[in-house]
Structure formats: structure tokens, C-alpha cells
Amino acid sequence: MVKFSLIFVVVLCCCCCCCCSCISTEQSSVNIFVAPMSYESGTGTLTSPFSRLSQATHLARQFKNRPVNIWLRAGTYYLNQTFKLSDKDSRLPYAPLTISAYMDEKVEIKGTIRLPFWNKVVNGDVLARLPKSVRKSVFVTNLKQYGISDFGSPKGGGIELFHYDKKMQISRYPNNGHLTISKLVEPNTKIIRSHKGSIAGKFFYQGDFASRWGKETDIWLHGYWFWDWRDEKQAVNTIDIKRNIIELKKPYHGYGYRKGQNYYAYNLLAELDEPNEWYLDRVSGNLYLYPNSEIEKNSPPEVSILDNIIELTDVSNVTIKNISVSGSRANGISIKQGVNNTIEHVNVKHIGNMGVQIIQSPNSSIINSEIHSIGGIAITIDGGDRAKLISANICAINNKIFNYATVNNTFSPGISLNGVGNCVKHNNIFDSPYIGIWFKGNNHLIEYNEIHDVVKQSNDAGAIYAGRDWSARGTVIRHNYLHDINGYKGKGAKGIYLDDEFSGVQIYGNIFDNVRDAVFIGGGRDNIVDNNLFINSYRSIYIDVRGVEWGRGAITQLKNKLKKVPYQSTIWQKQYPELSNVLTVNSRLPVGNVVSNNVFFDRKWNSVYPKAKPYVSFKNNHHLVGSKPTDNYQVHKLLAGFNNIPFDKIGIKYKE
Incomplete structure (x- = not known):
């Protein structure tokens, strides 16, 4: 009572x-x-x-x-x-x-703890390790006095430091850019498709920077060790400063190491030389900071202590809106199972791994939100029944997504889109070392998004990417605006990249402006490239025959993925009739691809591999010479079969 x-x-x-x-x-x-x-x-x-x-x-x-x-x-x-x-x-x-x-x-919801108690460094041994120029500017606090004993690993998933709503940089060398592997100690022990490298993490470096690191006990390197599309953080075992050799701790990187590949060193007290850098002694718990401005007790630095901030499990009909979520070691907001849940007008930032994930929660969405300063994937969507091809209708709409993949630089897209029948619409995705949208599964809709300035530190990756799956068909990519995407040193970024025989995608009505390789089809089948506008691309459309040449090794994964779905069932054959004979008719060849009604303002539009051309249908394409369209990308010349693209609807335009 x-x-x-x-x-x-x-x-x-x-x-x-x-x-x-x-x-x-x-x-x-x-x-x-x-x-x-x-x-x-x-x-x-x-x-x-x-x-x-x-x-x-x-x-x-x-x-x-x-x-x-x-x-x-x-x-x-x-x-x-x-x-x-x-x-x-x-x-x-x-x-x-x-x-x-x-x-x-x-309103802000945080997974951090405030650190108000700081002192200038006076310990002689510590001062001796610091650069002379900053010895009077570095402050120290001990995390154990705040009850923090779990620091996590420098590899990732550990503490991060924030001050005045900015993420601080763990001390590194060089402060910007990278070092390169000058030579391998054990060369030519790893060869992948004529690329020679080493299985051992032992290599030469140039310069005398390591002479400052004699008293460092926990040095880490972050590198793109063999490929520009795969990074990894690895601990240093020894440094021979007389011979300029670095040896990493085992296990070594799975792909090996190559001469000329990039890396930088981090987690060194000796390199605490720029404002907003920090270093943690994981033995003593002493945290050192070179602040950019005065440390005020009312606005002190903060460190992340929680792995996850908000979790909804088996919950339906819940909306979270108009708040800020920040400061976790792992994830920001997680929704798993249930139905009809919404994240709206939420600012998710300063997250160690994943900003937002919505998993198997049909008719749920994240809308009108900002996701930024994210260590890994900004948004993950996964839902639907692939066996029965039942859509989940989980959507990301009208979101601003930027500055993600800051910790895990690769395999961390802005949006990871999985399952069946989900959508990504009206988003602005930019400022990232890696992919904008990575999709897997079936029957997704990717439309009216603006994606630019992505794939900035990697190559052999795309603004919109999918790879190595015959069965993941039915996705429509339409009316997107992709621009200023060229990759690290301009070597190999793609706009829409269907890698390793990915098949059955419709690419319609998109605008590509200043994208190195606009549409790149790696040997896949039954892809439709129709009514797109290409401007200033190195290669507008590329299709190859890797399945019968250098990409033969992908067959095991392709078959295994095919076996995981009932592709011979009535439901699957009705939706994807071409898939039923993929193993028996023209197997591994790029059959069924159509390139039609496109407009090209490029130097060279048709970069289709000569051996692939017999399998591609070219219809009614227009290669124009002269100035490109300037007013909302409208093509004023009357071109048969081409429909102007609704540029004014692209990006964050309409609140849904």
C-alpha cells in the first residue's frame, strides 16, 4: 500500500x-x-x-x-x-x-571521470626523459587516486584522454605523417601476387630518433605493414640503434612486411613534445599531459572508464533523443533485438570503438544525428533474415558522420550495412582514413548520400564498398554524390568498389566528381551501371576478369558464402534467377554486367579490362568533351536515355 x-x-x-x-x-x-x-x-x-x-x-x-x-x-x-x-x-x-x-x-551522458588534481613534473628521472623544450609545461596526475586501475592496452580499447571536449593525442613520433620501412632484415620470405616482403617483423629505419628512446619500456608502432588497406598496432621488442633495426614482438602481422610501407611510433614519454599530447605509465599509473591551455579545476581533463555507455537489449518502442553521448572505451549506443526503436538528434562522440549499433531490431533507425570522433565504425546496422530474404528496415537517415576510424584505421567504415533490406539515406559522410559505407547482405537501399574526403590514408578501398560474395545481391545504390576521393598519395581509392566478384548490384543516377576510380567492378557478375554522371576521374568504369586470372584463390570463400544461403530455394530463385547457375555457367567470368546511359566528362571513360569487354553490354553512353556541368550537375544537352539527377535532394536535406 x-x-x-x-x-x-x-x-x-x-x-x-x-x-x-x-x-x-x-x-x-x-x-x-x-x-x-x-x-x-x-x-x-x-x-x-x-x-x-x-x-x-x-x-x-x-x-x-x-x-x-x-x-x-x-x-x-x-x-x-x-x-x-x-x-x-x-x-x-x-x-x-x-x-x-x-x-x-x-544534456550530456558521459562514460568518463574528471581528473582535477594535477601538478607540474618535478621527478628528475622523468624530466630527463622529456624534451628540454617542454619540461616546464608538462603536468602529472596519478590515476590510481581516482580508483582507476584498469588502463587497457595501448593496442586499443584502453583509456583515452579528453580536455575541453577535444580528444588528446597519445604521444607519438613523428607528430604528423609517417616513417617508412627502409629495408627488411629478412627479405623475400613472403610473396603475395608478385609483392615481395618478409614474414618477420624486423626492419631497418632511417634517422637517429630512436636514440632518445633508451628508457622507454612500452613502445608501440602503428603501421600499414604490407597492404595499404590493412593496418595493425604492434609492440616493439628491441631496437638496435647502432644498426638502425627495429624488431617487433610476436605474433607478427599476418600479411607480413614490405619495404616502403608506412608506420609511426607512439606511447613514448620521450616524444611528449606537442600541446595536447599525453603519456601513461601503466606501472605507476602516472598520467602526463602537455596541455594546450591552463588546467582549470572546474573544467579538468577527463578519461574514459566505461566500455559502453547505453545498451538496449530486447527492448521495443523506445526513443532516445536530443542528448549527447560521449567518452567510452568501446561503444556509444547499442540496440540489440526488439523492434521500432529510434535514436534521434543525438550527438555521439569521443567513442573508442563503435559509435552506434542497431542489431536485429526491425523498423528501427538512427536519424538526424551527429556521429564523430569515433575510434572504429561510426554506425553498424545488421538485421533481417537472409534465408527467407525478409527485410529488417533498419535505417540511418540524415546523419552527419565524420572523423571516424581514428583508432582502428581500416575495416572501420562510416556505416557498416548488413543483413537484408536495410537503408542508408541522406547522410553526409566525410573526413576519414577509410571506407564510407561497407555493405554486406541483400536488398539494401543506399541513396541520396554525400560522401567525400574518405579513404585518405588507405588504398584499394572505396567510398562505398562490398566484396567477395556472389550471394549478396539486390542492393540499389542510387542518387549519391561522391566527390574528392583519391586515396593515400592518390594511388588507389574507388568511388563504388565491388571487390572480388561481388555481384548483382544496381548503380543508378550517381554523381562522381574528382574520384580516382569512380566505379570499380572486380570481376563480378550481373551489375547494372546506368544513368550516372562521371567528371574528372582517372578511370570512370573498370571491370576485370580476376576470377579466371590472379583472383582465382577467392573461390573457396565465394563457395562457402554461397553454401550459407539457400540459393536454390524457390524464394531465392525468384529474386535472383541468375544465381542458380553461378557455379556451372560461365563460372568466374564477369557476365551480365551492363553499362548504359551514362555521361562522362573524363579523359578516359572506358577502362574495362580487354578480356572483360566481351562479357559487358555497353549501351547508349555519352562521352562529352568540354566544360563540366556547374549548376547542380544538370546536363543541359539533350542526351537520349539520360535523366538528370536530382542533386538538390542529395545529402542532409529533408527531415524524415
Whole structure:
């Protein structure tokens, strides 16, 4: 009886303090308030808010048949554990749960802890290791005094440091750019498609920089050791400064090492020489910072302590909106299972691994949000039933996605799109070392996105990428604007890249401007390239026959992926009739590709491999000489079969 009375008082108070009535009808909303500086004894009203999110969600469970709003008042919510919703918090469609900032107030939910206690470095041994120019500018604090003992590894997934809402840089050499492998100690022990390298992580370097590192005990190198599309962080075993040889700790990089490949060193106190750099002694717990400005006790640096900030599992009909989420070692917001969940107007930043993931939660979405300063993948979408080709309709719409893959530079796209029947629409994706959108699975829709300035540190990668799968068919890529994508040193970035015989994709109505290799089809089948506009590409369209030449080795993976789906079933044969005979008719050849109704303002538009041309249908393409279209990319010359592309609808234009 006492418990019932308490709940009634909370709801009644909420009703009296809010515009909407909570008790007039069965469908009226329940409003619960939370404030970061409130008293523990708060009752959840506007005038006496709860102090913790968990208090609000616990109360919300009592009102399963009515819409509930949890209003977060202005301020920063420092979490000491992940905020979790489970099946107990799941809602009905007519009685959803919304967790939102109140009115236009600024709300931040963080997985960090503040570090207010700093002193200038006075230890003689430490000062001797620091560069002379910064010895009076470096500060130190001990993390153990804050109860932090799990520092994580320099390889990734450990602490990160933030100050004034900026991510600080772990000390490194060089401060910008890279070093290169000048020579291998054990050359020609690894050969991949005529590329000669070494299986051993032992190589020569140039310069005398390592002479400063004699007292460093935990040096790491981050390199693109064999390929420009695969990076890895590895610990140093020994450095021979007389012979200029670095030897890495085992296990060595799986692909090996090649002369001329790039790397840099990090996690060195001796290289703490630029403002906003930091170094952690993982034995003592001493954290050293060279701040760019004064450390104020009201705005001290912060370190990430939580792996994940928000997790929703087996929850339906929940919306999270109008907040900022930041400062985790692993993930920002995770939604797994359930249906009809929404992330809206959320700023996700300073995340160690993945910004947002929505997994097997049909009819869910992330919309109108910003995802940036992300160590790995910005957004992961995965849902649907491939065996039955049932769509999940999980979408990313109208999001600004940038500065991702900052820790894991490769295999970390802006959006990882998987499963069946999901969509990526009206997003702006930019400023990244790697891929914009990487898709797998079937029947996705990728449309009206602007992607630019990606693949900046890698090569043999694309703004939109998929690879090595005959079965992952049915995706439509239309009305996207891809521009200024050239790769590291301009060697090998693609616009839309269907790698290693990826097949069955429609590429329609896209604009490619200043993209090195605009459409690159690596031996795949049944791809349609229609009504696209190409401007200033080194190669506009490329198709090869790798399946019967140097790419024969992919056959095992291609067959294994085919076996995982019932491609001979009635459902699959109805949707993809060409797939049923992929192993028996023209196997491994690029049959069924169509290039039609495209317009090219390029030096050379047809870069199709000569041996592939007999298998490609070319229809009604237009190679124009002269100035490119300037007003919204409209082609004013009447060209048979070409429809102008709706440029004004591309990017973050319409709120859905």
C-alpha cells in the first residue's frame, strides 16, 4: 500500500507540473524528470527530479499501458556503469518510452571521470626523459587516486584522454605523417601476387630518433605493414640503434612486411613534445599531459572508464533523443533485438570503438544525428533474415558522420550495412582514413548520400564498398554524390568498389566528381551501371576478369558464402534467377554486367579490362568533351536515355 501511494504521488506531481495531463485519459503521457545535481531523495517531478536515470526507468515500468517521457534536465551525467534497458523496459506501440532532453536544454551522458588534481613534473628521472623544450609545461596526475586501475592496452580499447571536449593525442613520433620501412632484415620470405616482403617483423629505419628512446619500456608502432588497406598496432621488442633495426614482438602481422610501407611510433614519454599530447605509465599509473591551455579545476581533463555507455537489449518502442553521448572505451549506443526503436538528434562522440549499433531490431533507425570522433565504425546496422530474404528496415537517415576510424584505421567504415533490406539515406559522410559505407547482405537501399574526403590514408578501398560474395545481391545504390576521393598519395581509392566478384548490384543516377576510380567492378557478375554522371576521374568504369586470372584463390570463400544461403530455394530463385547457375555457367567470368546511359566528362571513360569487354553490354553512353556541368550537375544537352539527377535532394536535406 505504501509503494502504491508513492507512485501515485509521483505521477500526480508530474501531471500538475507539465503541460499535458497525465490522468485525464488512458492514453495520456506520464512525465518523469531527472537532473544530474538533484538529491537522491528526489521523487521524479519537475521540482523534485530523480538524480539517476535508473530511478526513472524503474518507475516507468509501472506504466506499461501509457506513453512515458523521461525528461533529462540540463547538465552532465557521469555514469559509473553502463545505462541498460532490458525486456522489462520494453514498450507497446501505443505506449512508447521517450528519453529526451527537456525542452532545449543541453544534456550530456558521459562514460568518463574528471581528473582535477594535477601538478607540474618535478621527478628528475622523468624530466630527463622529456624534451628540454617542454619540461616546464608538462603536468602529472596519478590515476590510481581516482580508483582507476584498469588502463587497457595501448593496442586499443584502453583509456583515452579528453580536455575541453577535444580528444588528446597519445604521444607519438613523428607528430604528423609517417616513417617508412627502409629495408627488411629478412627479405623475400613472403610473396603475395608478385609483392615481395618478409614474414618477420624486423626492419631497418632511417634517422637517429630512436636514440632518445633508451628508457622507454612500452613502445608501440602503428603501421600499414604490407597492404595499404590493412593496418595493425604492434609492440616493439628491441631496437638496435647502432644498426638502425627495429624488431617487433610476436605474433607478427599476418600479411607480413614490405619495404616502403608506412608506420609511426607512439606511447613514448620521450616524444611528449606537442600541446595536447599525453603519456601513461601503466606501472605507476602516472598520467602526463602537455596541455594546450591552463588546467582549470572546474573544467579538468577527463578519461574514459566505461566500455559502453547505453545498451538496449530486447527492448521495443523506445526513443532516445536530443542528448549527447560521449567518452567510452568501446561503444556509444547499442540496440540489440526488439523492434521500432529510434535514436534521434543525438550527438555521439569521443567513442573508442563503435559509435552506434542497431542489431536485429526491425523498423528501427538512427536519424538526424551527429556521429564523430569515433575510434572504429561510426554506425553498424545488421538485421533481417537472409534465408527467407525478409527485410529488417533498419535505417540511418540524415546523419552527419565524420572523423571516424581514428583508432582502428581500416575495416572501420562510416556505416557498416548488413543483413537484408536495410537503408542508408541522406547522410553526409566525410573526413576519414577509410571506407564510407561497407555493405554486406541483400536488398539494401543506399541513396541520396554525400560522401567525400574518405579513404585518405588507405588504398584499394572505396567510398562505398562490398566484396567477395556472389550471394549478396539486390542492393540499389542510387542518387549519391561522391566527390574528392583519391586515396593515400592518390594511388588507389574507388568511388563504388565491388571487390572480388561481388555481384548483382544496381548503380543508378550517381554523381562522381574528382574520384580516382569512380566505379570499380572486380570481376563480378550481373551489375547494372546506368544513368550516372562521371567528371574528372582517372578511370570512370573498370571491370576485370580476376576470377579466371590472379583472383582465382577467392573461390573457396565465394563457395562457402554461397553454401550459407539457400540459393536454390524457390524464394531465392525468384529474386535472383541468375544465381542458380553461378557455379556451372560461365563460372568466374564477369557476365551480365551492363553499362548504359551514362555521361562522362573524363579523359578516359572506358577502362574495362580487354578480356572483360566481351562479357559487358555497353549501351547508349555519352562521352562529352568540354566544360563540366556547374549548376547542380544538370546536363543541359539533350542526351537520349539520360535523366538528370536530382542533386538538390542529395545529402542532409529533408527531415524524415
